[in-house]
Amino acid sequence: MEKIMIQDMPKHIGETVKIGAWLANKRSSGKIAFLQLRDGSGFVQGIVVKAEAGEALFAKAKGLTQETSMYVVGEITKDERSTFGCELQVKEIEVIHAAEDFPITPKEHGTEFLMDNRHLWLRSRKQHAIMKIRNEIIRATYNFFNERHFVKVDPPILTGSAPEGTSELFHTKYFDEDAYLSQSGQLYMEAAAMALGKVFSFGPTFRAEKSKTRRHLIEFWMIEPEMAFIEHDESLKVQEEYVAYLVQAVLANCQVELERLGRDLTKLEKIKAPFPRISYDEAIEFLHEKGFDDITWGDDFGAPHETAIAEHYDMPVFITCYPVGIKPFYMQPHPDRDDVVLCADLIAPEGYGEIIGGSERIHDYDLLKQRLAEHKLDEEAYAWYLDLRKQGSVPHSGFGLGLERTVAWISGAEHVRECIPFPRLLNRLYP
Structure with missing residues (x-):
């Protein structure tokens, strides 16, 4: 049989x-x-x-x-x-x-109880559906980049420097040196792009950010492509095609799971490239028109601001060209302005916030060296990164997509803690 x-x-x-x-x-x-x-x-x-x-x-x-x-x-x-x-x-x-006294019965349970029993909660229909959607997004990611001739590269998790400073990194000792758990593989992916042209990584990242919002995890997974000879606008096109590809893959292959979760399919069916784009300046102006008097030019956006912008478009929307002062040191300046950089955040609809952050990278040696000094970063620790700008430097761009936030948005999950098998939160390291 x-x-x-x-x-x-x-x-x-x-x-x-x-x-x-x-x-x-x-x-x-x-x-x-x-x-x-x-x-x-x-x-x-x-x-x-x-x-x-x-x-x-x-x-x-x-x-x-x-x-x-x-x-x-x-x-x-x-x-x-x-x-x-x-x-x-x-x-x-x-x-x-024969199982004995299984603790998660078909009734309502509190969040802390379910998190304490995460190893068993994973068996429920809802969690099963979310994990299947997560798996489909991972499968579609590999398909998307392989079809476009990207090469997968695995950057290190233990690093001696940080792409965005060390204030929110986990510190450890690497024998007799200081080391950090990676918050991004981007710098290493830039080196890989100079060797292989178009590359992507997919792995865990760690941020010691003391946040308790529904969008934050301490340990999460990132997809980080880097592309040589690709400028900012070209990168945005790759990003919107990628996100649309993920949504369509889930719609095609996870119908049972989406139905089980009660997901409104009409909201997903209209997710097709191209996505709307607004500048940071336009976003500030829009927010002021909507009564958000708490934000001024030069401030970063919070969850309410991102949600208001996304709701207006009811689609993923790019916010481009943020002020220099609120973005990392490696971003390429705008060709016509010295106060903003060539970057974009992609904001998901329905209140799920930023799912992609990306930019064109500085490719000029002198400018990058200047930016390191302005950010008070140790030039010696970044010597290899600077070296990339001396050995055949080219314009290049990249981005990072947060897997769990993307899973949450596409599946309709309320919190990112449901979108990773064993979440690491501010006050949770068990199970």
């Missing part, structure tokens, strides 16, 4: 198969037991009819506890009422391990 995964059941209608599964939930009457089965690939309903299964099997089915593991044999039949399209007429149950 063939052993299959739940996700493959629609291909085996009418066949008797064997699956390994856990009991997610159950309900029963005096004559029929309905078993909600899951195996990691999906969920399916198992039906045990007393008159057909017999007393012993029916009693076994009724006695199963939540999250008990088992092998189940049954015939796959069509079920038009189910989004999955089929169900399992159970003929045999072999218990592998």
